Structure formats: structure tokens, C-alpha cells
Amino acid sequence: xxxxxTFFHSLTVKENICQGCTHCMKVCPTEAIRITGGKARINxxxxxxxxxxxxxxxxxxxxxEQNDLNQIYSYQYRVALIPSVLIGQxxxxxxxxxxxxxxxxxxxxxxYYSEFGVDILRTLGxxxxxxxxQNPVVSSYCPASVRLIQIRYPNLLPNVNxxxxxAQITALxxxxxxxxxxxxxxxxxxxxxxxxxxxxxxxxxxxSATSGLIQGxxxxxxxxxxxxxxxxxxxKKERLSKLKIEIPPVTKGAFLWSLxxxxxxxxxxxxxxxxxxxxxxxxxxxxxxxxxxxxxxxELRACATGCSGGILTPRNRFLATERMKxxxxxxxxxxxxxxxxxxxxxxxHLIRNIKYNRVKPINSLQLDVNTSEAIxxxxxxxxxxxxxxxxxxxxxxxxTCKALAEDIVRGLASIRRCLVLKVKDPGGLNxxxxxxxxxxxxxxxxxxxxxxxxxV
Amino acid sequence: xxxxxxxxxxxxxxxGKVSSALKGTLKQLNLDPKDIKRIIVALxxxxxxxxxxxxxxxxxxxxxxxxxxxxxxxxxPGIPDLKLAMTEGFSTASEEVREMGFGAGMGLIxxxxxxxxxxxxxxxxxxxxxxxxxxIAKGDNDA
Numbered sequence: 001x002x003x004x005x006t007f008f009h010s011l012t013v014k015e016n017i018c019q020g021c022t023h024c025m026k027v028c029p030t031e032a033i034r035i036t037g038g039k040a041r042i043n044x045x046x047x048x049x050x051x052x053x054x055x056x057x058x059x060x061x062x063x064x065e066q067n068d069l070n071q072i073y074s075y076q077y078r079v080a081l082i083p084s085v086l087i088g089q090x091x092x093x094x095x096x097x098x099x100x101x102x103x104x105x106x107x108x109x110x111x112y113y114s115e116f117g118v119d120i121l122r123t124l125g126x127x128x129x130x131x132x133x134q135n136p137v138v139s140s141y142c143p144a145s146v147r148l149i150q151i152r153y154p155n156l157l158p159n160v161n162x163x164x165x166x167a168q169i170t171a172l173x174x175x176x177x178x179x180x181x182x183x184x185x186x187x188x189x190x191x192x193x194x195x196x197x198x199x200x201x202x203x204x205x206x207x208s209a210t211s212g213l214i215q216g217x218x219x220x221x222x223x224x225x226x227x228x229x230x231x232x233x234x235x236k237k238e239r240l241s242k243l244k245i246e247i248p249p250v251t252k253g254a255f256l257w258s259l260x261x262x263x264x265x266x267x268x269x270x271x272x273x274x275x276x277x278x279x280x281x282x283x284x285x286x287x288x289x290x291x292x293x294x295x296x297x298x299e300l301r302a303c304a305t306g307c308s309g310g311i312l313t314p315r316n317r318f319l320a321t322e323r324m325k326x327x328x329x330x331x332x333x334x335x336x337x338x339x340x341x342x343x344x345x346x347x348x349h350l351i352r353n354i355k356y357n358r359v360k361p362i363n364s365l366q367l368d369v370n371t372s373e374a375i376x377x378x379x380x381x382x383x384x385x386x387x388x389x390x391x392x393x394x395x396x397x398x399x400t401c402k403a404l405a406e407d408i409v410r411g412l413a414s415i416r417r418c419l420v421l422k423v424k425d426p427g428g429l430n431x432x433x434x435x436x437x438x439x440x441x442x443x444x445x446x447x448x449x450x451x452x453x454x455x456v
Numbered sequence: 457x458x459x460x461x462x463x464x465x466x467x468x469x470x471x472g473k474v475s476s477a478l479k480g481t482l483k484q485l486n487l488d489p490k491d492i493k494r495i496i497v498a499l500x501x502x503x504x505x506x507x508x509x510x511x512x513x514x515x516x517x518x519x520x521x522x523x524x525x526x527x528x529x530x531x532x533p534g535i536p537d538l539k540l541a542m543t544e545g546f547s548t549a550s551e552e553v554r555e556m557g558f559g560a561g562m563g564l565i566x567x568x569x570x571x572x573x574x575x576x577x578x579x580x581x582x583x584x585x586x587x588x589x590x591x592i593a594k595g596d597n598d599a
Binding site: 152154155285288289290291361363365366367368369370371372374375378379406 | 457472475476479481483484485486487489490492493496497500519520521592
């Protein structure tokens with residue numbers, strides 16, 4: 001079986017804090033969470049890093065691991081790739097100048113908008129180029145959406161755009177630009193300030209689209225706190241606004257790229273934007289059945305309002321979106337010519353590296369790798385489901401009765417977990433457990449597919 | 457394993473629910489995604505046919521490791537001229553049905569092109585029974 005051993009997941013459950021309350025399990029759009037031993041456990045073969053579990057956790061027990069800020073100091077050139085949503089996190093009183101200045105105070109030597117890559121793409125060609133083997137082209141911008149396709153819609157992988165995302169292109173450009181100024185590539189550390197779990201996971205996965213291009217990720221809420229701290233220290237706010245800092249270049253269109261419709265509005269032909277993971281799932285089902293073919297480009301975003309709704313953004317998504325639009329109104333529609341010339345100097349290098357390798361499908365929904373066994377397990381699960389109460393209470397630690405039935409046939413749970421049956425008919429439950437297996441002590445994430453137990 | 461689904465006449469709002477349900481099931485069986493796709497495309501067409509043209513009926517899916525058989529049976533009124541119905545572009549769909557985006561006259565052709573065997577038992581004022589057979593490429597081979 002194809003195991004997804006190399007994929008890095010950023011969401012982690014802090015066991016000492018987790019109360020096993022089932023909020024996260026209930027909200028997970030891919031049913032990747034189970035509660036076993038009173039603690040939430042994430043099945044990383046199903047997780048798409050959307051972060052909804054983290055959002056809903058009442059105890060803040062789910063966290064996103066990040067790189068240590070100290071890591072940046074081991075590089076001479078410390079580049080911050082900031083998403084434009086960072087600007088949206090602040091009230092109008094705090095200027096872009098102050099935000100950029102504070103990042104400089106933190107220790108970054110070069111600051112770029114990650115969406116600057118959109119401007120680079122527009123400089124390299126008249127239109128923003130996309131490349132896929134099948135139409136419509138599906139955006140690869142949101143890594144949670146790509147991961148969802150990888151796990152649940154393998155037929156649609158050839159639709160996914162292979163052109164690198166703006167942040168990756170920015171990283172490519174910045175690196176060659178700094179090298180052209182005499183920097184040794186090893187001295188250049190590029191760090192992405194991530195608004196969500198999925199983008200951090202993408203950076204950290206070996207062999208993934210950004211691995212090697214970007215040295216690390218820092219959580220946006222953490223950076224937000226550092227900036228706020230800088231701005232709250234006496235006199236610094238005034239000093240920062242007087243400081244002579246270079247404001248990173250970006251055009252209006254690029255600045256709004258990460259918002260819903262930001263991407264599709266810059267694309268050619270008929271386009272469509274879908275946001276929020278449950279809508280994305282609903283739409284991909286239709287696309288997979290070829291019932292919606294008349295599109296050229298599809299923008300799919302896991303979060304409502306786009307990246308301004310990212311799990312690591314502290315401010316209300318609507319307020320953040322509004323500030324971004326307000327800010328964008330003052331931005332130019334085009335880059336200055338001297339910057340375009342600078343980009344064209346590295347044009348050939350960028351074009352050569354503009355695509356990345358197609359991601360491979362991951363099959364984690366199957367009941368067994370062997371089809372006959374899978375059919376047997378499905379029949380068995382269906383019989384178990386008939387016995388279960390069907391109220392999807394989640395007390396057993398599986399999100400629905402159907403999910404529990406499947407966990408039982410996978411050998412990952414026992415029917416004894418059903419508290420409704422235990423209360424109603426403890427004797428009958430004993431009998432059922434003897435028939436369908438006692439499986440205990442196994443965790444979902446270390447045994448997704450197991451040999452079937454003999455049925456009595 | 458077999459699964460039976462009911463299909464109501466004229467319920468265009470729910471046309472496609474059976475193929476969606478079966479798709480979910482097939483994805484759990486580690487079949488080749490290409491096989492799943494052609495099964496679902498064919499089944500969807502057949503399902504819409506029952507909704508659009510018949511008095512209602514049922515869909516039975518027999519799932520075996522090497523072969524998937526789908527029997528779509530309705531309660532009439534039957535196809536008077538099967539040869540004509542199999543002609544590309546031919547459609548008896550009403551204006552109302554066409555306005556909903558159905559009835560392009562490709563249904564039966566599309567079904568035939570996506571399955572390995574198709575047989576149709578029908579006559580005017582009789583039920584129509586369509587049997588579709590799909591040989592599953594991967595079968596029992598481990599991935």
C-alpha cells in the first residue's frame with residue numbers, strides 16, 4: 001500500500017491539555033479525528049490541514065508547530081515572505097510602513113509580499129500562465145484543497161495547476177536576485193509567515209513544492225504578536241514611521257490574490273471561486289462526475305473569504321478583508337519598469353523552474369487494499385451499522401455510527417465503545433463484541449489498514 | 457454485495473443521488489479511479505433516464521471483486537423503437553426536460569460507451585430493464 005510517510009502535518013494535539021470533548025472530531029470535514037483513550041487523535045492519512053479542529057477546540061489543545069524564530073539568525077540574508085493578509089490584521093492607525101519597519105526590527109533583512117510572485121508571473125508573460133493536463137484548470141494555491149483532491153478526488157489531479165504558487169515564485173526570484181548581488185545561496189534564509197496550517201505543512205514536507213525553496217515557516221499570529229510588541233514599546237511607533245524603509249513592491253491585483261475571487265478575477269475565460277472546505281467538497285463531487293465542465297479556471301479555497309480567514313489570522317476575517325481592499329485601492333496596477341527589467345534578468349531561470357511535479361494520489365478511504373476483502377468488510381460494516389443506534393452522538397469516539405462500524409471492521413475499535421448499546425442492553429453488547437471483535441489498544445494513525453479478523 | 461436504490465419519476469432535484477451514493481461506496485473498495493468514473497458516468501445517465509422518461513423504478517448494484525453489474529429497471533412506459541433511441545442526438549425529452557439541461561439525446565450512447573456490456577429489455581407499454589456490466593481492471597490485485 002502507498003503510505004504517505006513523507007507528508008508533514010502541522011496540526012498536533014497536546015495530549016496533556018486535550019479533554020477528549022469531541023468538538024474537533026465532529027467538525028473535521030474528512031473524518032480524520034477519533035477520540036481514543038480520552039484524547040483526540042488525528043489520522044494523518046486523511047488530514048488535509050484545514051485547521052477547523054484547531055479553530056473549534058475550546059481548550060486550545062490543537063496547535064501548529066512552527067520553526068523557531070532563532071533559526072533565522074543563522075542566515076546572513078533573512079528574508080520574510082509576508083502574505084498580504086498580514087496588513088489586514090491591523091487597524092487603520094497602524095501603517096504598512098510601521099508593520100514593515102517592525103519586521104525589520106525583529107531581524108529580517110529583506111521583506112517581500114509573497115503575492116509579489118503574481119506580479120513576477122505577469123511580468124514574464126502577458127497572461128498569468130497556468131498548466132494542467134485536463135480542463136478546467138484547478139488552482140493549486142490553497143494546499144488544503146490540493147491535499148483534499150489528492151486524498152478524495154484522484155481523477156482530478158490532472159486538473160491541478162502545475163505552475164508554482166506566488167510565494168514559491170517570489171522565493172525563486174528573491175534567491176536569484178540576492179545571488180546576483182553577490183550573496184552565497186547558503187547564506188540566504190527565506191521564511192514564510194503562514195496564515196494557515198496547510199501552507200506550513202506544505203513548506204515542511206520533503207520533496208513538496210516549496211521544500212528547499214523556503215527554509216521555514218513562522219505562524220502569522222506569532223509574528224503579529226512580535227509586531228504588536230514592537231509597536232507598543234515607548235517611542236518606537238513614532239520612530240518606525242519616520243524610519244526610511246523600502247516598502248515591498250506589489251500591485252493591486254496581486255495584493256488581493258489571496259482573497260476569495262482574487263485569483264479567478266485575474267484569470268482568462270470562465271472562472272469560478274469556491275470557498276470553505278465543505279463547499280469545496282460539494283463542488284469537487286460535481287466536477288468529478290463531469291457535471292460542471294464549462295469552466296476554464298476554478299479557484300478553490302478551504303477558508304471562508306480566502307486567506308483572510310486563515311486559522312492563524314487573529315483578526316475578524318471580514319474586517320481584515322476590508323482593510324486589505326482599502327489598502328489595495330492605493331496600490332499601482334502595474335510594477336515600475338526598472339523592477340520589471342530586474343525581473344526579466346532572471347526570467348530564464350524563473351521560467352525553467354516555474355512548474356513543479358504533479359502530486360500523487362493517496363488512497364486513505366479504502367476499507368482494504370484488496371477489493372474482495374474490502375467488499376467483505378463493507379458488508380460487515382453495513383450489518384454492524386444496522387445494530388448501532390444511528391444517532392451519531394460521537395460518545396464512542398468516532399464521528400458517526402457509520403464511522404464506528406467502519407472502524408470496527410478495520411480492527412481499530414470494538415462495538416463496546418457504543419454507550420447507547422451499553423446502557424440499553426449490556427448482555428447483548430457482550431455478545432456482539434464477541435462476534436465483531438474486541439480490538440483494543442490500536443491507534444488509527446499507526447494502523448489504517450489491518451488484516452481482517454476471522455468472523456465467528 | 458448488492459445495494460438497491462429507488463428512483464422517483466420527475467424528481468430532477470434528486471437526480472444523481474444514486475450515482476453519488478454508489479461513488480462513495482466504490483471509493484472505499486480500492487477500485488481504479490478510472491473504473492469508478494466510467495461506472496458513475498453511465499449510472500448517472502441511466503438514473504436521469506428513469507427520472508425523465510419513466511414512471512419511476514429502482515437501481516440494483518451487484519458488487520463483486522471482478523465485476524460490477526448494475527440493473528436499472530423502471531415500471532414503464534417502455535421504449536417503442538430501441539434502435540432509434542440508440543441514435544446519437546435522438547431524444548424524446550420534452551421541452552421542459554431540455555430546459556433543465558437534460559435530454560441531449562446522448563444518454564444511451566454514453567452509457568454504452570462507458571460499460572463493457574449493455575443489454576436492454578423493453579417494448580412499448582412495458583417496463584424497461586437495462587443491465588450494465590463493468591469488468592473491473594484491477595480486481596484483486598494489491599495496490
